[in-house]
Amino acid sequence: MKRHQVTIVDIAKKLNLSKSTVSRVLTGHPSVSDKTRQAVLELAEQLDYQRNMLSISLLNRKSNTIGIIVPEFISSYFPQVIMGAQEVAAEAGYNTIICHSNETYETEVANTKLMLANQVDGVLVSLTKETRNFDHLKIFERKGIPIVFFNRVCEDMDVPKVMVDDYEGAFRAVEHLVKRKKKRIAHLAGPDSLPISVKRLKGYKAALKKYNIPIDEELIIPYDLSIGKVKIYVNHLLRLANPPDAIFCINDPTAIEALQIVKKKGLDVPKDIAIVGFSNDFASDLIDPPLTTVSQPVREIGSTAAQLLIDQINRDVSEWKSIIKVLKTELIVRKSS
Amino acid sequence: MKRHQVTIVDIAKKLNLSKSTVSRVLTGHPSVSDKTRQAVLELAEQLDYQRNMLSISLLNRKSNTIGIIVPEFISSYFPQVIMGAQEVAAEAGYNTIICHSNETYETEVANTKLMLANQVDGVLVSLTKETRNFDHLKIFERKGIPIVFFNRVCEDMDVPKVMVDDYEGAFRAVEHLVKRKKKRIAHLAGPDSLPISVKRLKGYKAALKKYNIPIDEELIIPYDLSIGKVKIYVNHLLRLANPPDAIFCINDPTAIEALQIVKKKGLDVPKDIAIVGFSNDFASDLIDPPLTTVSQPVREIGSTAAQLLIDQINRDVSEWKSIIKVLKTELIVRKSS
DNA sequence: CTGTTAGCGCATTCAC
């Protein structure tokens, strides 16, 4: 249904003014007499007049809207990042369009098109675990629309990125396990496609190396982050001839699932087997025992990403920078280790 | 920075065609020769042409965008509802703008203006706990923009609503506690401003009445849902001369906090004190002991709300209906009771 | 089958 709308013309007619005068009032232009200004503002108020941002965006070739594409919406991670980003964006006068890709490449591509069609001034992107081709994202660059990655970044593209020090976070987590006298530390790793998985794996290996613990490939299990598979891998680990006495998990949802499986087997956490996660999800402090994890400054990730994006929007294309911000993580030791 | 854009005119010029012909191809109009169609499509593909939805929206006086306003983004509740809504909306060709009001009336009003300015075709709203004045929402009706409430509905407005049977859910929860031989069942209630609080309270009282348990106003504590206050109220309850042996909490975050406080006091859950929540948050199954709670069909709430909204959008204003859908809850008994 | 014209709502020239 097409709907009727109060426009500048309506106001102009009722007041016997020209559209341009009304427009001047509404845009805060100084050269209008107080009487007309008053009259216009009153009538606008009375008629619930709202400027049509669509037409303004069209006219300015600028929508004052940024897009955010995240892979999922299940964990508390991305909603928090989004909140941080929205705060900064709103402050700078930008609206936000949020899409989640459902961890699917196709959906990500579709979301990308949607953003483009809706004339976003810039996009914040965190990739799906499936994304290996980046053509749909390079279009933004070609069109002069800035893009900033966070968390799941694209290493192929030379644009601003916000990440945390995954290597160091993983290193500290594993080091902590070593200091707890754990000798056989397993790693439930993420898919190789994600740089965060790769970096955390490196941190894991580096920590073992530092303390002269042999790296046993049998204890390193990469998986695709799909819920449900955790059980298979944990069971596999427990059935090894020489089973692990600790598991460092790629993220908290994984760790939480692992912890519950281990408990159900009657094993003691952390005595028989310690468990450490990554990201400090809301839930990690609620389970029993509470999960040791590497916390990320989630909100700050969102806000710095948004800030980088807005800076980029305000720069001319020729002066785009590709700043990479690496934020600090913090090891939070709880009872699970 | 204003940015350049590939337009229909660009394509038309390069191909020595009129804009309208190009437009016809892009809109799938049949009356174009195969040769021109082919040529246009090829060039469009090659130039990464994307239709500018802003101009189309302006032209049609229809943005194919719906707005969703939720009070918060912390619990897993609203993200899930949003996912349900987005699914249906996307299916029907609608984009989504999501805003959270941070449980603040002022932000809600601001979000409302933003939706209006961005010409949404309809809005899905769940109110903040502060909202008592509904003028900002009634504007939508006056402008012919349909609005549908879910969860935190506005009883003043005669529009479609999606809720769950809070009364029955609460009734069953309390009845369950009675059957567990609990005699002094407290209720950590929500603010009176929210109909859901009122209904859950009624369900609570009705259940007690049915089983001839006297209603003790001392055991009913309404609070404003702010995290941190739970501690005060739980401690207060525990210090009563005749303390409760069960607490029915307005929602899961509250129940989880209550449970942790009670445990820290050295009390046994559920033997000394049973705890029941509402909504079946992700976290409720992870804590120890797992929380008994009333589950809501969260995703379905979102999808039905979106469906009602789209139906409304497709109807003429004169034929708007105010359907109220009440979805079923389900009591999920776990170890906390 | 194709081209021409008008106009969605607005801000910004340029006149006076």
Next chain:
DNA sequence: GTGAATGCGCTAACAG
């Protein structure tokens, strides 16, 4: 201080 004219990108109505 105010009005008239132009155009953002696009589609639809009207011609041929």
